[in-house]
Amino acid sequence: MTKTYHPLVKRLLDGELSLSDLPLELRGEGAEALRLLGAVDRAPVALSAQFEARVMAEVRRRAGSPMRRFWRGLVEPRDIELRLRLRPGIVWGAALAAAAALALLLTRPSQAPDGARPVRLAARDSVYVRFVLYAPTARRVAVAGTFNQWDQNASPLARVGGGGVWAITLALPQGHHQYAFVVDGGQWVPDPAAPGVDDGFGRRNSMVAVTARGARIL
Amino acid sequence: MGQREQATDGEVVRAVLAGDVEQYAVLVHRYRDRYARFAARMLGSLDAAEDAVQDAFVRAFDQLAQCREPAKFAGWLFLILRNRCFAEQRRRTREGRGLEATDEAIAGPDRPDGNVEQIEQAHALERALVDLTPEQREVFVLKHVEGLAYDEISGMTGATVASLKMRMHRAYDRLRELLKEHT
Amino acid sequence: MRRVAVTLTLTAVAALRLAAQAPDVATRLAGRVPPEVASAVAGIAASAADRGLPVEPLVQKAIEGGAKGKPADRVIAAVRALSDQLAAAADALRSGGGRADADVVEGGAYALGAGLGVKQVQQLARASHAPYDAALTLRVAATLAALGVPPKTTVDLVEGVISAGRPPSELLDLPGEVQAGVARGATPTQAAQGLGHAAAHAPPGGPGGAVPPGQQKPPNPHKP
Numbered sequence: 001m002t003k004t005y006h007p008l009v010k011r012l013l014d015g016e017l018s019l020s021d022l023p024l025e026l027r028g029e030g031a032e033a034l035r036l037l038g039a040v041d042r043a044p045v046a047l048s049a050q051f052e053a054r055v056m057a058e059v060r061r062r063a064g065s066p067m068r069r070f071w072r073g074l075v076e077p078r079d080i081e082l083r084l085r086l087r088p089g090i091v092w093g094a095a096l097a098a099a100a101a102l103a104l105l106l107t108r109p110s111q112a113p114d115g116a117r118p119v120r121l122a123a124r125d126s127v128y129v130r131f132v133l134y135a136p137t138a139r140r141v142a143v144a145g146t147f148n149q150w151d152q153n154a155s156p157l158a159r160v161g162g163g164g165v166w167a168i169t170l171a172l173p174q175g176h177h178q179y180a181f182v183v184d185g186g187q188w189v190p191d192p193a194a195p196g197v198d199d200g201f202g203r204r205n206s207m208v209a210v211t212a213r214g215a216r217i218l
Numbered sequence: 219m220g221q222r223e224q225a226t227d228g229e230v231v232r233a234v235l236a237g238d239v240e241q242y243a244v245l246v247h248r249y250r251d252r253y254a255r256f257a258a259r260m261l262g263s264l265d266a267a268e269d270a271v272q273d274a275f276v277r278a279f280d281q282l283a284q285c286r287e288p289a290k291f292a293g294w295l296f297l298i299l300r301n302r303c304f305a306e307q308r309r310r311t312r313e314g315r316g317l318e319a320t321d322e323a324i325a326g327p328d329r330p331d332g333n334v335e336q337i338e339q340a341h342a343l344e345r346a347l348v349d350l351t352p353e354q355r356e357v358f359v360l361k362h363v364e365g366l367a368y369d370e371i372s373g374m375t376g377a378t379v380a381s382l383k384m385r386m387h388r389a390y391d392r393l394r395e396l397l398k399e400h401t
Numbered sequence: 402m403r404r405v406a407v408t409l410t411l412t413a414v415a416a417l418r419l420a421a422q423a424p425d426v427a428t429r430l431a432g433r434v435p436p437e438v439a440s441a442v443a444g445i446a447a448s449a450a451d452r453g454l455p456v457e458p459l460v461q462k463a464i465e466g467g468a469k470g471k472p473a474d475r476v477i478a479a480v481r482a483l484s485d486q487l488a489a490a491a492d493a494l495r496s497g498g499g500r501a502d503a504d505v506v507e508g509g510a511y512a513l514g515a516g517l518g519v520k521q522v523q524q525l526a527r528a529s530h531a532p533y534d535a536a537l538t539l540r541v542a543a544t545l546a547a548l549g550v551p552p553k554t555t556v557d558l559v560e561g562v563i564s565a566g567r568p569p570s571e572l573l574d575l576p577g578e579v580q581a582g583v584a585r586g587a588t589p590t591q592a593a594q595g596l597g598h599a600a601a602h603a604p605p606g607g608p609g610g611a612v613p614p615g616q617q618k619p620p621n622p623h624k625p
Contacts, residue, residue, distance in 0.1 A: 002395040010387045014361075014368075033390070036397060039339035040362050045255040047268050055246050055275045062280060063239040146461050149433070150468035153235070153283040175504070176540060178461075188469060194576070195547035197511055200462060200479035201471050207544070209537060209573055216573040218544040285432050286467065297431035305428075376427060376440040 009033050126171040129208065129215045131181075133157060136164025138183045145179025145205070147172050152182040174212060178205040191217055231288035234279075246275055249292060253299050259359040260303040262348050270306060274299035296374060300356070307352045346396040354389035357382050429460050434467040434476060441477045445484050454487045455503035458510075486510040490522065497523030499535070508539030515546035521556050528560050533569050544576040549589035558597045565600050 011017045012030050022030045131143050141157040147170065148154040157166035178197065181189045190196045191206040194217045199205045207218040225233070225244065233241040250271065257267035278285070278295050285294050347355055360371045368379045375382075426446045430439040442463045446456045462483050466476030490509030494501045497519075509522050517525075525542055529535035538559060545555045562572055575596065582592025 002391075002398050004391040005387075005394060007387075010390055013390055014383070014386065033394070036343070036393060037362060039336065039343045041340040041344065042255075042363055042365075044251065045258045045264065045267065047250055047254050047264075047271060051250055051268060051272065052243065052246050055250075055272055056240075056243050058272075058276050059242050059279045060239060062276070144468060146465075149284065150461075150465045151283055152468065176507075176536070178465075194580075195544060197543070197547070198514060199465065199469075200482060201466060201469060201475060205465075207540070209540065211537075211570065211573070213570050216577070218540055218573075218576055281432065286434075294432040297427070301428040301431065373436065376436045376443070 005029065005033060013037055126173050127210050127212070127215055128169050129172050129210065130167060130169040131157065131179075132160075132165060132167045133181050133189075134165055135181075135183055135189075138166070140184050141166040142182045143168060143170070143179055144182050144188075145177050147177045147179070152185070157181075172208070172210045172215070174210050176218075177208050177210065179208065180205050194218060226289065227291040228287075228289035231282060231285060231291055235282060242279055245278075245291060245295075249295060250275075252292070253296060256296075256359055256364060257299060257303055259344075259347065259363055260352070260355060261306060266306065270302050271299060274302050277302070293374060300375065303356075304352055342397060343393070346393050349396055350389050350392055351385075354385045354392065357386045358389045358393075361386065426456070426460055430463055430467075433464050435473050438463060438467070438473045438476050442480050445477075445480055449484050449487065452488060452491070453501065454484065454491055455506055457503065458487065458507055459484055483510070486514055489513055489519075493519040493522045494526055497526060499523065499526040502536070504534075504536035505539065508536040508543070511543035512539045512546070515543040517542060517546055517552045517555065521552050524556055525559060528563050533563055533572070537569065537572060538563075541572045541575055545579060545589075545593065548576060548579050548583070550579060550593040551590060554590055554593050554597075558593045558600075561597045562600045567600055571600075 005013075006026055006029060008017065008022055008026055009030050012019065012022060013033055019027060019030050019034070133141055135141055142152040143155045143157060144150045144152045155168055155170060157168040159165070160167045178199075180199075180203075181191075183189055188203060190204045194206055196204040196206040196218075209216050209218050225241075227245065227248075230241050230244045234245075253274075254267055254271055257270045258264055261267055261270060274295060277298050278291075281298075285291060287294075347358065350358065356375070357371060357377075360366045360374070361368070366374075368382055371377070371382055372379045426443040427439055430442060434442070442459060446459050449459060450456050459480050462480050463476055466479055471479075487506055487510045490513055491501045491506045493513070494505060494509055499505070505526065509526070512522050512525070513519070521542075522539065525538050526535045529538040542555050542559050545558065546552060550558070558575065559572065562575065575593075578596055579589060579592045582595060583589055587595065
């Protein structure tokens with residue numbers, strides 16, 4: 001069993017001490033240790049000439065379609081049947097800077113036509129959920145939550161019609177997801193129509209429960 | 219190319235996020251080799267290193283919106299690469315394959331002065347590095363190959379200086395043991 | 402000297418173990434939170450995992466704090482608080498004889514956070530035999546409590562729906578229906594009690610019989 005290096009020799013190797021700082025009886029061990037370290041090859045390593053081309057090819061493929069970011073591995077939405085389910089008692093509020101109301105639309109994707117990619121049946125795995133926000137004075141609206149790593153750049157809503165309504169449809173896996181709307185990049189707005197949960201930072205998040213039969217805000 | 223190359227990391231990241239995907243090539247070009255040596259030492263082969271660095275750049279692109287400080291792209295890329303290297307090592311351990319130090323890959327180009335004994339010692343040390351734990355190998359490579367100080371390594375990896383020194387000192391002993399067998 | 406050696410060894414073991422687990426948490430948090438938050442959260446997550454608690458909610462909470470621009474100390478405090486809530490829920494569920502799956506523990510944490518007591522959490526978990534899902538039951542109960550329905554009334558309402566054999570999806574409708582009742586002028590208690598009564602006496606096909614305006618039957622995906 002090889003003896004371990006003396007702690008002072010280790011500090012020598014760390015660069016905290018020089019050889020002359022060591023007591024005489026340790027200098028032999030110190031010199032041996034330095035020789036070991038001296039064998040380290042610090043020559044730079046060069047990657048292949050095609051490296052950059054390969055990276056950029058993959059980057060371009062991923063950047064190609066904005067839809068790819070939403071629908072990774074999922075079917076492109078086709079012939080979506082929309083079903084409007086208004087929460088009873090929603091108040092469509094006046095023109096405030098923040099949101100006034102939310103409606104949740106349930107959708108069920110149909111089978112893709114022949115020749116398309118294999119369908120992962122959304123009824124088992126994911127459900128299309130449409131988020132709608134009435135925010136007439138907003139310039140930008142996004143939805144951020146546990147389904148997109150709270151990234152307000154991942155799921156921007158688009159204006160619908162001209163009446164101050166913003167919307168987006170996302171495929172969400174079954175389970176429970178917390179979320180909030182982000183208005184103009186800085187204002188985090190939970191669904192005012194549901195109590196949601198305490199976010200631990202003094203505000204509230206909304207929660208949507210996604211089951212095989214559809215989704216509800218809790 | 220000249221004008222673009224002078225843009226700061228922050229500027230390039232913001233341009234890419236604004237939709238100019240081609241600008242990402244500036245960052246790839248700028249940092250392609252910076253961490254290649256680290257990846258090669260961590261994974262024991264140039265092929266594995268190239269895969270890991272490529273994967274890290276692609277993941278960094280995917281998550282670019284989450285790079286909280288665009289000016290610190292390099293450090294952020296390093297963390298992605300580092301975790302990729304750890305994941306690769308764990309995968310190989312699970313599959314029962316250790317790292318293989320292949321002589322042609324990691325020892326770097328032969329020195330022009332051609333000191334055979336030095337080259338053999340370098341190879342021996344590279345093979346011994348492969349036998350360290352991933353954490354020990356990482357701190358050794360960052361300090362003694364990349365030349366970073368403990369507090370820089372601490373800042374990059376999130377480990378405390380004390381725990382880094384602990385790992386390093388164990389690495390020293392282990393290397394001594396492995397290389398004594400060799401001589 | 403020996404004590405120092407033991408302490409160092411324990412620190413080394415803990416550090417190595419954190420390093421082994423930390424890359425998973427660290428990967429998720431890299432670039433999303435400052436390094437000191439990432440390491441603190443990795444530590445909290447490692448000890449939560451040791452106690453059999455779900456780690457995912459902790460990682461999500463840290464990511465959320467980072468996305469919302471919260472200061473490092475607040476993010477760490479929120480993650481720690483959540484870890485404590487998960488632990489309390491897991492204890493409640495296990496001591497009630499139930500399973501403490503990640504989803505159920507999370508639901509239990511919400512329920513405790515919304516003001517339900519340990520006994521009520523245990524009751525709801527026990528009542529949620531198949532096809533009812535305890536995680537869902539607890540979350541619905543948490544929402545009802547957050548709407549102002551008192552804990553006992555909440556439990557009675559949820560248990561009532563379950564024992565009347567209503568479809569599990571009707572549990573999801575309860576918060577909305579309580580809100581509708583409140584909008585019509587009832588107190589949360591009255592609204593909940595009214596629903597409880599309706600559930601016990603409703604014919605199969607839906608509480609109260611009539612389908613509220615705007616609601617239709619779900620489209621049959623197998624229809625051409």
